[in-house]
Amino acid sequence: MTQQGVRWTADQVLALAPDASSQKAGSRLGVAGPWSETGSSGEGAVWGLCKGSGSKPYRTVIATADTAGPAYKCSCPSRKFPCKHALGLLLLWAEDPGAGSGGAAVPDGAAPPDWAREWLDARGKRSEAKRSSSAEAGVVTAPADPDAARRRAERRAERVTAGTTELERRLSDLLRGGMAAAEQAGYGQWDETAARMVDAQAPGLAARVRELGAVPASGPGWPARLLEECALLHLLTSGWLRRDTLPDALAATVRSRTGLPAPAQGAPLRDHWQVLAQYDTADSKLTTRRIWVHGERSGHTALLLSYGAAGRAPALSLPVGLTLDAELTPYAADPASRQLRADLGEQFAAPAPSTGHPRGIRPEEAAARYGDALRDDPWLDSWPVTLSRVVPVPHATNWQLADADGELALPVAPSAASRSGLWRLVSLSGGAPLTVFGECGHRGFTPLAAWAHDGAETVRL
Amino acid sequence: MASSTAPAEAAARHARTSWEELVTAALLGTDRRTPPVTVPGREAPAALLDAAAVQTVRRRAGLRAAPAAERPAPAPADPRPPVPAAARHRLAALLADHPHAGGGRRGTSPDLMELLPQWLALANDRGYAPPPELLPALLNAARGRTDLRPQALAFAGPRAQWLARLNPDWKFALRTAQGGARAAGLRDADRAERExxxxxxxxxxxxxxxxxxxxxxxxxxxELLTSTWPTERAEDRLMFLDSLRTGLSAADEPFLEQALGDRSRNVRATAAELLSALPHSALAARMADRASSCVALDRTSGIPALTVEAPHECDAGMERDGVAPKPPAGRGERSWWLGQLVEAAPLAAWRACLGDRPPAEIVALPVADGWRGELHAAWCRAAVRQRDATWARALLGVPSSPDAAGPGAVSLAERAKLLTTLPGVERAEWVAGFIDAHGLSEAFQLLGVCAVPWAPALGRAVVDALNIARDAGSYPWSFSGVMGLAERCLDPAEAVRLDALTAVPDEREDAAPGAGGYWSEAFQRLVTTLRLRAAMREELRG
Structure with a gap:
């Protein structure tokens, strides 16, 4: 693997930016002009001096292959993270036309200057320390006072139970008076109920309740959608109240859907994890980043979640189109579980460009996979699948991904139909079959990544 | 739950109730309508929600793939080789740069969107096919900027046409490119199809x-145009006539002469203009007669001089030959007519009637009674219209003459037009000479007509002049127009020479406060942009 090979693409770098204006400022600095003494170790460190408006240039260092995503250090006063200098330097490094030849703007295989090495070394030591301490922690991880912990858990469960009882009453009132009456009420009451669920320490319920408020304004067919969501909430509260009688796996799902924290407790799984998609959703309080990765050896698909306070970028950012040799820790103890969430553990090498794509299935199989997954988790909105040989069929309202070799098609989710990514998909296809990764659910299919042919680069949608 | 069979029974009962009934009951409320499911010992709303939950999960789990709609016909193949990976990433970066909404200071960073036209021109030169996933962004950019469209659509190729048929936002691609493509195909099309x-x-x-x-x-x-000429509408006739500028020759004269009698004044004027660009046309000869009767050589005093006797009336013949009788507000009738006559008369005719002098000498002759301005301006227009480089050279004069920058007989706009008749090298040399002598403040229009990238001499002249402007202590934004041009037009090889200028100089007493820092920033941006252009070129080399 050449060092040139592990350089990221501009898209991947820009995905790290905390906001649009940083993206812009960063891309303006992604040229050789202001930079001097740049270099890259080839082992995941990039550094350089950036001439700013002051007399002293800013010192910028980035550790690209860090366990928890890239780490940055810059002597500029900006509070953005990463700052525009770090983004600019990464862009310069990523887009370097002279890479591999003599005229590289950020030459490889150099030794870092003292000021960069200081930080890199300190970082290395810190993460070393963390790793060994967490390894030790494995032995002595039991809480100091198990009784106190149990009492805390019991108190929280009582509060959640009180919350679910209240929510159940709220749903009954709604059904008694009729949803038609609720249409006029608007967001207000639901927001209030959501706040009560936050107080009850059931953030999972709170999030679902908050979404209910938007349903009556979501266009034709809203009564059916509102009833569906209310029924699923009711199913969740009923599940919570009877969690002692449920099978272990289902009880765990109910607890996690209700919003009780649980540590990642599966056995770490090392693989070449291909980053398939990364996208953010934001509400007024929180930005949620979802990253789908796929293990080349194991064939497992996993979901990495990262959160940021409103308006800030979540910390973890993995460039689509790269493959990480890393350990992932699943949340589910049982490897056969359909709980896909995992945490990124140690990375063993610098990320390399992906060369293939997950093996695809046909549209009818994708629909069946989602149905199967609902057995373990009836609250699932969608299931990650890769479709092989499908043709995007544009339409004013009802887009489809049609099987190139059959008569069946999956509808594209209405939320995806309004995004520009769909036209990128159509353009990439040109009417020919593609491999498409996305989320398949009851609202339809949301395409997230595509490959024009075997061995093609991943195209982000 | 009383017994293990109870849930199963309940589920079976739920399944039999239709989803629509449940929705109706929920919409109206269980107080108003008895729900379709009732379970003894369970309150009506809870029973309804139980049933709805079962139905919801059933419905979701039962989702199946749907029959496929008609698939779009495959896009025609693009035979060109794909753009190299580095160039593809560059294009993505250029397309992602949105024009600054705030309009704030640019700082040291280049204006990426401004480089898109150059990128497209280079890619088209090398005959690359576009990366399909970037076509939507490219089409959106071309949609907002008509000046990008020809290059963008040429690069975008057949797949963009295919896309434009699917998305009405991109209809313009069909209008613009398809017309051209179809017309190009017509060379081989048979006559009937063309008709x-x-x-x-x-x-x-x-x-x-x-x-x-x-x-x-x-x-x-x-011939095609003549076949339907009388039945065309006046606005259309004007546009069609305009297309005859391409490939204009003496063979067009009879048709144009006939168009001089057109009902529409604009059509008449355009026909006259086209005829006057044909030096051997009958109209040119008539104009030469009229014009030469107005300008005479006066040898009575020691130094020969030109005297001008402007026409006293605009007769029917002049009007037929395209002379507009009514001057715009603020201009005298006679000088207005004179200007039009001289503009339309073939320049070659002057030599004979002014004592066999070459153009340079004619231009140097003094002109009596303050007619110099009118006469020279009309000659300029004639030189541009007739693409006469010798006359243009004579009228431009020496770039370093003090007259060249002043409010002399020939304005800067006219000079810029005259320059377009000269070969590229000569053009660049003249403008370089002009900048050396007069600096940059008047040079913007002239630079705009020079070939890109600028010739070495011209580039040096601009950089030296910028350096002088900086040392003079003014702010760089007084030169932002020239700076912007330099970013797009200066040869990237000049970047090396510019490096020294990017340092912040020590503040001088007489300089504008902080100017040094801003200049350094402007030069940094210039150097950065040049490097970027060099990189773009290199990436597209493949």
Whole structure:
């Protein structure tokens, strides 16, 4: 693997930016002009001096292959993270036309200057320390006072139970008076109920309740959608109240859907994890980043979640189109579980460009996979699948991904139909079959990544 | 739950209730309508929600793939080789740069969107096919900027046409490119097909057809136009006539002469203009007669001088030959007519009637009674219209003469037009000489007509002048127009020479406060942009 090979693409770098204006400022600095003494170790460190408006240039260092995503250090006063200098330097490094030849703007295989090495070394030591301490922690991880912990858990469960009882009453009132009456009420009451669920320490319920408020304004067919969501909430509260009688796996799902924290407790799984998609959703309080990765050896698909306070970028950012040799820790103890969430553990090498794509299935199989997954988790909105040989069929309202070799098609989710990514998909296809990764659910299919042919680069949608 | 069979029974009962009934009951409320499911011992709302939950999960789990709609026909293949990976990433970066909404200071960073036209021109030169996933962004950019469209659509190729048929936002791609492509195909199309398109096509298609044909076979194009000329509307006649500028020759004279009698004044004027660009046309000869009767050589005093006797009336003959009788507000009638006569008269005629002098000498002659300005301005227009480099050279004069920058007889706008008649090298040399002598403040228009990238001498002149401007202590934004041009037009090889200028100089007493820092920033941006352009070029080399 050449060092040139592990350089990221501009898209991947820009995905790290905390906001649009940083993206812009960063891309303006992604040229050789202001930079001097740049270099890259080839082992995941990039550094350089950036001439700013002051007399002293800013010192910028980035550790690209860090366990928890890239780490940055810059002597500029900006509070953005990463700052525009770090983004600019990464862009310069990523887009370097002279890479591999003599005229590289950020030459490889150099030794870092003292000021960069200081930080890199300190970082290395810190993460070393963390790793060994967490390894030790494995032995002595039991809480100091198990009784106190149990009492805390019991108190929280009582509060959640009180919350679910209240929510159940709220749903009954709604059904008694009729949803038609609720249409006029608007967001207000639901927001209030959501706040009560936050107080009850059931953030999972709170999030679902908050979404209910938007349903009556979501266009034709809203009564059916509102009833569906209310029924699923009711199913969740009923599940919570009877969690002692449920099978272990289902009880765990109910607890996690209700919003009780649980540590990642599966056995770490090392693989070449291909980053398939990364996208953010934001509400007024929180930005949620979802990253789908796929293990080349194991064939497992996993979901990495990262959160940021409103308006800030979540910390973890993995460039689509790269493959990480890393350990992932699943949340589910049982490897056969359909709980896909995992945490990124140690990375063993610098990320390399992906060369293939997950093996695809046909549209009818994708629909069946989602149905199967609902057995373990009836609250699932969608299931990650890769479709092989499908043709995007544009339409004013009802887009489809049609099987190139059959008569069946999956509808594209209405939320995806309004995004520009769909036209990128159509353009990439040109009417020919593609491999498409996305989320398949009851609202339809949301395409997230595509490959024009075997061995093609991943195209982000 | 009383017994293990109870849930199963309940589920079976739930399944039999239709989803629509449940929704209706929920919408109206269980107080108003008895729900379709009732379970003894369970309150009505809870029973309804139980049933709805079962139905919801059932419905979701039961989702199946749907019959496929008609798939779009495959896009035609693009035979060009794909753009190299580095260039593809560059294009993505250029397309992602949105024009600054705030309009704030640019700082040291280049204006990426401004480099898109150059990128497209380079890619088209090298004959690359576009990365399909970037076509939507490219089409959106071209949608907002008409000046990008020709290059963007040429690069975008057949797949963009295919996309434009699927997305109405990109209809313009069909209008612009398809007309051209179809017209180009017409060279080989048979006569009947051509006739059919000319007779039945939309206006834009017909203009495209005529222009394409004219470039290829001027006579055939003229014949096509003549065949329907009398039945065309006046606005259309004007546009069609305009397309004859391409491939204009003496063979067009009879048709144009006939158009001088057109009902529409604009058509008449355009026909006259075209005829006057043909130095051997009858109209040119008539104009030469009229013009030479107005300008005479006066040898009575020691130094020969020109005397001007402007026409006293605009007769019917002049009007037929395209002279506009009514001057714009603020201009005298006679000088207005004189200007038009001299502009339309062939320049070659002057030599004979002014004592066999070459153009340079004629231009140097003094002109009596303050007519110099009118006369020289009209000669300038004539030189541009007749693409006469010798006269243009004479009228431009020496770039370093003090007259060249001042409010002399020939304005800067006219100079810029005169320059376009000269070969590229000479043009660049003249402008370089002008900048050396007069600095940059007047040079913007002149620089705009020079070939890109600028010739070495011109580039050096601009950089030196910028350096002088900086040392003079003014702010760089007084030169932002020239700076912007330099970013786009300076040869990237100049970047090396510019490096020294990017340092912040020590503040001088007489300099504008902080100017040094801003200059350093402006030069950094210039150098950065040049490097970027060099990189773009390199990436597209493959």
């Amino acid at each position: 059919r398109r000319w007779q039945e096509g939309l206006f834009a298609e017909r203009v495209a057809l005529l222009s394409a044909l004219r470039a290829h076979d001027p006579q055939m194009a003229r």
